[in-house]
Amino acid sequence: MVEAMHRPLHILWLVCLCTALIILPLNVSAQTSGQSTIHIHDVADPEAVTTAAGSTGLSLETTFSLLDSDQQVLREAEIDSGSIELDGDSYGSIVQGVTVPWSIVLLVDGSRTMGNFRASADFKTATTTLANSIGQAPQDTTYALISFDDLAPTALEFTSDSESLTNAIKRLRAKSSGHSCLNDGLYEAVNKLGGAPGRRAVVVFTASSDDCATHSVQDVVGLANENRVQIYAVGLEGYSITAGELSALVDPTGGLATIKDASTLSFAFGNVMNVMGNQWEAKATLYPTAGSKTAALVITLKDGTVLRSSPITFVSTQDFVRPTEIHLIGKVQSTAIDIRFTLGLVRPEQIRQLNVAVISADTGLPVFTQSLGTFAETNKVPAGNLVAGADYTLVVTAVDDQGRTLSEDKVDFKYEPAQATLAIESVASPTAETPEFVITLATQAIEGVVKYKIWLAQEQSSAIVPGTETTIPVGEPLILPAGDLTSGQYLLIVQALDGTDKVLAEAAPVKTSYERPSAIQAVRTWLVQTPLAIAALGGLCCLTVIGVGGLFWFVMPKRRDRTKTVDLVLPQKERRAAPVMERPEARRGPPPEPEPQRRPPVRPAAPPPPSTPPEMPLARPPVEGAAPAAGLPAMPKARLAALEPAGLVFSAEIRKPVFTLGRREGNDGVIPVDNSVGVSGQHLTIRFSGGKFTVQDDRSTFGTTVNGQPIPQGRPVPLENGSVIGLGPAVRLKFEVAAG
Known part of the structure; x- marks a missing residue:
């Protein structure tokens, strides 16, 4: 009976063991399959050759395969370019599949x-x-x-x-x-x-x-x-x-x-x-010095992967002088207004100008030519009348002062300019604390933008709201002041303009609302944002109280014919009445006979009544702590907690109305990361003002986001309970306000 009960457990263990044996090799394969290599099969004996430009170089030819870590062929790999690296120089290679039987x-x-x-x-x-x-x-x-x-x-x-x-x-x-x-x-x-x-x-x-x-x-x-x-x-x-x-x-x-x-x-x-x-052949003309040499083959795949071979050794029998050369590197980039290409330049001081030609693949005729007297590694020429989707060949020729050809390279490309788009990603509506619209844009393939034009339009008629039209240069925060705008629903419109005010793109209108703050809200906000005004108002109140007290004391009647009874209140002592001296009644009738002078009887000392009672200092109640300004709520408890990355351990309670956060010691909140994560030394500041929390990016290197939306630098943005704050590309913190 016991054996029968244990049999299902044995079967379960066998199933688990078999599953592990199947999954483990798959995991290992998945981890190592990405380690691609260049396997060199053969290196032909180098030969001295004369190039088309008349220079003498050393031709090196090698045969290779692209393999993964299990020595399996990378069938899906597409080679974009190849080069031979030797003595710190890079030589472009012609790479093609080997077809010899x-x-x-x-x-x-x-x-x-x-x-x-x-x-x-x-x-x-x-x-x-x-x-x-x-x-x-x-x-x-x-x-x-x-x-x-x-x-x-x-x-x-x-x-x-x-x-x-x-x-x-x-x-x-x-x-x-x-x-x-x-x-x-x-x-x-x-x-x-x-x-x-x-x-x-x-x-x-x-x-x-x-x-x-x-x-x-x-x-x-x-x-x-x-x-x-x-x-x-x-x-x-x-x-x-x-x-x-x-x-x-x-x-x-x-x-x-x-x-x-x-x-x-x-x-x-x-x-x-x-x-x-599946073997490939790479052929390059080198210009080494004489002696034993060690080179390496570098292959760049179309997905951007760069592979480097093991050392390739050969012997050069003489010194070779490298001539002036140009090489087109990578793909030709197409935009709506130009095409861009990258050059590898060797001894560019000999080049007077570059002659650029774009040749149609359909007709074989040039559709565009231009000479570049000033050039760099990355260059661009106008797209002119190139047709989107058509095939062309870019030919770049380097010439010297005598007009002689020094070097030439060419590459085929398809003119595919990306569609220019402009979109409004987010709009932060004005508040009493921030009386302006803050706009975030998403752009793609818009070339030549110099400035943005922004305005509000009526939701029903689309008519421009007077006083809202503004122009902002590229690179500055997109901010539209609310000004005298009345409460209501509006359409926000943004256009991208060039230097001649030509409209390059226009974003689809976005509905937004505005609630104009009341007079009380405006005054309160002004007071909160102006600490000196609060101090001045407090000082004025104190002066008023002192003045009223002084006036009251001045106008009160004062009796001089009697000694006043004064109650002096002292801390921690019983209240005692001051001794009272009675004045004898004046006798009526004829004055008495003068009596012989005698020593007056000794009486208990009593202070003579002063003509004016002495002024006593006013006692002030002890100050237990600064109370919040009238009408303003106390600061609630709030905290920050790490969400991403998974290994980040960080939390902080916000107990101050101004709370700084960053990577550097000295902040109120110090995030324990290094500078590779994208968090700046002082990255942002969280403030509590006017009953609300706000967050402000302190001009960090990689920016700040709230709930995934970038915020402008140097301007506070409202921060709600449960918001996710992003510091740079990797760190995410959750902001929470305690209930009640």
């Missing part, structure tokens, strides 16, 4: 390694898959077939009949005794190709290491290089042959080597045939 010798291991009973099934699989791969070989290929054991007899002489070759491969049988003379078989195969036409290669299948020692690896490689023969090897996994042995035989000849088990031999043979059928 192949002469191939197939060499098959028929030794005792394959002749025993255990290997018989693998031998049959190998010969069958090799025969089937012939259909993937390049066209017009001729083949010969050799099987090696103690000897290396020819099983089939050179033939282009693939059916005869297939049958001959399937008839091969392995010997059950003797030796495995791999090197002898390779030497015989290379020797057989000595006089063969076209490109030459040996494709060998082996499970055996060489155990004859008649010919060494150096013998085989030397003969192969002498006859310019590439060796491609497929080894059978689980037998005596090793990857190191195959690499020693194959790598110096420009071929490829791989070891596979019997179940994947079809992929190995198929890949060999694909590599041989």
